[in-house]
Amino acid sequence: QKEVEQDPGPLSVPEGAIVSLNCTYSNSAFQYFMWYRQYSRKGPELLMYTYSSGNKEDGRFTAQVDKSSKYISLFIRDSQPSDSATYLCAMELTNAGKSTFGDGTTLTVKP
């Protein structure tokens, strides 16, 4: 069993929809939770990170961590065609940059 499991998708939504992207994990020692966006044939870019539990908001993006359920989510409000990409969750035990990644969910936002 993988340490980090990500909803496989692909996901297709109309423009303006609310998108929910989700990951579960098995290692309760993970403390840092990241979301990356990766456009086709590009390197990942860090969208948001959260230390421990709780919510974090940045514009249209909200990251949630529920450590009791070992479940994290990324919500995208008012989704735009420019949000079409693969979203990767990643987790770390300590703040050393040694990330364990999910396999990614590919999102398409249709105009």
Place this chain on the structure above:
Amino acid sequence: NAGVTQTPKFQVLKTGQSMTLQCAQDMNHNSMYWYRQDPGMGLRLIYYSASEGTTDKGEVPNGYNVSRLNKREFSLRLESAAPSQTSVYFCASSERTGYRIKGAFFGQGTRLTVV
């Protein structure tokens, strides 16, 4: 500001050949990493370097070696390429302080095919 620069962008190798992937960052980050990404999968850590002069193995180090030449540069070497090493390779750098991630950046990737 170039960020993280990887060379080459594409490479085809024959089984048994060797090559070095180059990576340089201009953000003065202490930590650098090499990941590989196989189709439909997330990234897997090959090696990382927490600071100049130090390197350590990640999840999938077999068949690879690294050199942290200075603070800017971190190279990945395949001594005897195998078809199983066909993948997209990403170099990354980051700066972490306490509980904060002050920056985390990836290069554009090197698409390597071993035939």
